[in-house]
Amino acid sequence: MSDRDDKLSEEMLNALVDGDFPPEEQAEMWARLRADDELTDRACEIRTLKDLVSIAHQDVPAPPEFAQVKRRGAAGSLAVAAAVLLFVVGAILGWQLREVPVGAGDRFVVLDPSGRGQAPLQQEHSDETRIVFHITSPDDVRAEELLDEIEGMLVQFQKEGRALRIEVVAHNEGLNLLRSHLSKHKRHIADLAARFPNLTFVACQNTINRIQVEQGVEVTLIPEAIRTESGVAHVVKRQAEGWAYIQG
Amino acid sequence: MKKYVAFFVAAAFLLGSPLLAVAGEYYGKQKVVYHVNYDDPKQQAAAMRNIQNHINAVGAENLDLRVVMHGAGVSLLKRANDDPDFQSKVINLKAQHVGFKVCNNTLVGKKIDYESDLFDVSKADIVPSGVAELAKLQAEGFVYIKP
Numbered sequence: 001m002s003d004r005d006d007k008l009s010e011e012m013l014n015a016l017v018d019g020d021f022p023p024e025e026q027a028e029m030w031a032r033l034r035a036d037d038e039l040t041d042r043a044c045e046i047r048t049l050k051d052l053v054s055i056a057h058q059d060v061p062a063p064p065e066f067a068q069v070k071r072r073g074a075a076g077s078l079a080v081a082a083a084v085l086l087f088v089v090g091a092i093l094g095w096q097l098r099e100v101p102v103g104a105g106d107r108f109v110v111l112d113p114s115g116r117g118q119a120p121l122q123q124e125h126s127d128e129t130r131i132v133f134h135i136t137s138p139d140d141v142r143a144e145e146l147l148d149e150i151e152g153m154l155v156q157f158q159k160e161g162r163a164l165r166i167e168v169v170a171h172n173e174g175l176n177l178l179r180s181h182l183s184k185h186k187r188h189i190a191d192l193a194a195r196f197p198n199l200t201f202v203a204c205q206n207t208i209n210r211i212q213v214e215q216g217v218e219v220t221l222i223p224e225a226i227r228t229e230s231g232v233a234h235v236v237k238r239q240a241e242g243w244a245y246i247q248g
Numbered sequence: 249m250k251k252y253v254a255f256f257v258a259a260a261f262l263l264g265s266p267l268l269a270v271a272g273e274y275y276g277k278q279k280v281v282y283h284v285n286y287d288d289p290k291q292q293a294a295a296m297r298n299i300q301n302h303i304n305a306v307g308a309e310n311l312d313l314r315v316v317m318h319g320a321g322v323s324l325l326k327r328a329n330d331d332p333d334f335q336s337k338v339i340n341l342k343a344q345h346v347g348f349k350v351c352n353n354t355l356v357g358k359k360i361d362y363e364s365d366l367f368d369v370s371k372a373d374i375v376p377s378g379v380a381e382l383a384k385l386q387a388e389g390f391v392y393i394k395p
Contacts, residue, residue, distance in 0.1 A: 131383045142285070145319045149379045152353055156377070244383035247283065247394040 128163035132238040134231070135174030135248040140184050143177050146248045147188050154196045164198055167238065171204040171231030174248065175211070178203045178225040186222055193224040204231030275305065279312045281385045283394040284321035285378070289334075292324045295395040296337045299346060308344040314385065315341075318351030318378025322360060325350065328367035338367060351378030 131153075133146065150166055157164035168177075176182045178201055183189070192199055205227045208219045221227075228234040239245050280302070284295055295315075303311060317324055325348065328334040338348065352374050355362055362369040375381040386392055 129380075129383055129387070131379070142320075145285075148357075149319070149353070149377075153377060153379055156380075242387075244386040245392050246379060246382050 128165060129157070130165045130238075130241075130243040131167075131246060132235050132243045133166065133168045133246050133248050134235045135168060135170045135177055136172045137248065138173040138176045142248065143185055144188075147185055147192065150199070151192055154192070154199060158196075166196075166198065167200045167202055167243075168248075169202045169204065169228070169231050169235055170225075171207055175203060175207045175219075177201075178221050180220045180222045183222055189222060189224055201225045202228050202231070202234060204234070205229050207231065275307075275310065277310050277312075278306055279385075279388070279390040280314075281382060281390040281392055282313070282315045283382060283392060284315060284317045284324055285319040287320035287323045289327060289331075291395075292321070292327070293334070293337070295324075296334075296341060298393075298395040299341055300337075303341075303344050303346075311345070312390075313345070314347040314349055314390070316349045316351070316375070316378050316381050316385070318354045321378075322350060322354050322358070322366070325366040325369060326360075329365070335367060342368070347373070349373055349375045349378075349381060351381070352376050354378065 133150070135143065135146070146168075150168070154164060154166065170176075170178045177185060177189075180186070189201060193201065201222075201224050203221050203225045206229065208221075208227070211217065211219050235245060282295060282299060284292060286292070299313065299315070303313070324334070325338070328338045342348070348369070350362060350366065350369055350373055353376070354360070355374070360366065362374065382392065
């Protein structure tokens with residue numbers, strides 16, 4: 001690709017993201033984009049940048065809004081409330097954008113395509129015990145204790161013929177448990193995962209992205225681990241689905 | 249500026265007024281399980297403080313409160329044998345109907361004799377598995393708290 005082409009497509013991408021093209025050209029551009037992963041990534045980057053810039057400017061109008069309160073009374077108060085709300089929404093959006101994967105090669109994997117570890121329908125398995133463990137500490141002794149307890153439970157339920165489903169969600173410093181270079185429990189996990197299909201290990205993708213950005217290292221996971229976009233959102237979802245929650 | 253201040257005073261009043269209601273009425277009945285699986289005495293003491301504050305806010309008569317101890321957390325009742333501060337905390341909480349539940353797997357695994365090694369534990373306080381107990385209580389509507 002020559003410099004000129006490169007520059008042209010950069011401008012075109014910017015214009016496309018801004019919505020500057022007439023509809024028919026825009027449709028054609030989007031089609032081209034879909035066919036080209038690299039172009040898609042760059043369009044995403046431009047989009048992210050634009051959103052971040054617009055969010056950065058959202059809190060600037062706040063001071064004049066405060067000044068108008070004197071003159072406008074109740075309407076001014078409403079405007080203040082709206083500005084505060086806008087700022088909060090902006091901050092949340094910004095926070096989420098921060099988590100956009102940086103390494104394009106390490107794509108988010110759809111949680112559990114085989115259905116392993118997915119919450120079954122309530123009515124089908126009403127007697128099934130379902131527990132999500134949330135691991136946030138790097139403590140190896142506690143991790144070992146936890147794996148022993150989980151194993152004990154799996155064995156016990158299997159012996160008694162009772163349905164059990166366990167997920168271990170590793171998040172923040174707890175991710176060490178599932179990192180192939182750092183985990184001290186690889187063998188134990190591999191053994192458990194091979195013996196019990198009702199046990200799933202889940203890694204938080206947000207944590208992985210953050211470590212990769214902050215420490216500049218490639219995070220590799222043990223083969224038993226699957227990924228979820230957000231560990232916190234995942235344990236909240238499980239609790240909403242009726243799973244018991246236990247912090248490791 | 250006056251109106252601006254008035255707006256916030258009104259907002260604070262509206263938001264704060266439920267807190268002025270009687271604590272028991274405000275929180276209603278609660279079923280709560282506290283999870284202790286750590287050995288750190290500071291953390292264990294803090295957990296018991298949390299529980300006391302919880303009881304103060306909601307009222308002992310409105311609470312079904314259990315503490316489930318397993319793994320390293322069982323040391324809480326070991327300390328209550330020797331440490332007068334721990335002991336009085338446990339006695340006080342028990343007087344307010346807090347149930348202290350001990351994991352049998354831990355007792356067997358760590359060779360702990362609950363009658364001689366732990367403070368004031370009877371057979372009724374032993375549960376087969378701490379982890380399974382936490383799951384069972386949550387299925388029965390208990391809210392899980394790990395202090």
